[in-house]
Amino acid sequence: MTEPVIELSGVNRHFIDGPAALRDVSLTVHAGEAVAILGPSGSGKSTMLNMIAGLDRPDSGTVTVAGVRVDKLNEAGAARYRRNKIGMIFQFFNLLDDLTVLDNVVLPAEMTGMARGEARKHATGLLETLGIAKHVRAYPGRLSGGERQRVAVARALMNHPALLLADEPTGALDSASGEEVKALLRELHADGQTIVMVTHDLTLAQTCATRTVRIVDGQIASDTRTHPPAADTRVEVAR
Ligand SMILES: Nc1ncnc2c1ncn2[C@@H]1O[C@H](COP(=O)(O)OP(=O)(O)OP(=O)(O)O)[C@@H](O)[C@H]1O
Numbered sequence: 001m002t003e004p005v006i007e008l009s010g011v012n013r014h015f016i017d018g019p020a021a022l023r024d025v026s027l028t029v030h031a032g033e034a035v036a037i038l039g040p041s042g043s044g045k046s047t048m049l050n051m052i053a054g055l056d057r058p059d060s061g062t063v064t065v066a067g068v069r070v071d072k073l074n075e076a077g078a079a080r081y082r083r084n085k086i087g088m089i090f091q092f093f094n095l096l097d098d099l100t101v102l103d104n105v106v107l108p109a110e111m112t113g114m115a116r117g118e119a120r121k122h123a124t125g126l127l128e129t130l131g132i133a134k135h136v137r138a139y140p141g142r143l144s145g146g147e148r149q150r151v152a153v154a155r156a157l158m159n160h161p162a163l164l165l166a167d168e169p170t171g172a173l174d175s176a177s178g179e180e181v182k183a184l185l186r187e188l189h190a191d192g193q194t195i196v197m198v199t200h201d202l203t204l205a206q207t208c209a210t211r212t213v214r215i216v217d218g219q220i221a222s223d224t225r226t227h228p229p230a231a232d233t234r235v236e237v238a239r
């Protein structure tokens, strides 16, 4: 068995108000898995994703991702870790509206010190693969939601992340755009990308994930493998 990409062990997180957000959570994810995290609002899904992303730290327990003890990183270390090891996509895309599509995608590579020419070449290739090459010089505000999310995916993939994290990647999309993003996630998974997605979208979980983890009240209530993805309906992403 390969080294796990994610290993959460006995993770607890208690915010000052209210009940514990995560209670003794242990979870191991191996390379190539596509995991959907489901659960009611307030159950701790985003808190768990933030732990994995190094955006928050557990009160106790350990978080290891791609060989890095994420719970031990300081702020600079966590930023470097996010840059080098993970790609993130969000419900509302989080693109920089005053940068062009190309510059948004190039940014993470520039922050690692990659030469601008090389970064632009790599970004252009990704945008071509994701079917949005014609928009390279556009500003994100001009694009549809589905197109914006594809730009966000290109940006997330720019530094060849060991892990792609998604928090409600279809949450702000109409159903057609949502389908495009799902098709894209299926393709990335088929290419071997390890993916963890938090979602309320059951079809996203059913069609894009090989494993579904359900969180209730800060604890893992079930963990089901559904390999291969239930619906093997790979839709060709529009080029
Ligand atoms: N920064 C914070 N400060 C205080 N409490 C927090 C903070 N972040 C989360 N919580 C609390 O922790 C619990 C879990 O929140 P979390 O955001 O992880 O839920 P979620 O499962 O992602 O919910 P949703 O589906 O609504 O996004 C909730 O009770 C929430 O109010």
Ligand SMILES: [Mg+2]
Pocket: 045, 046, 047
């Ligand atoms: Mg959330």
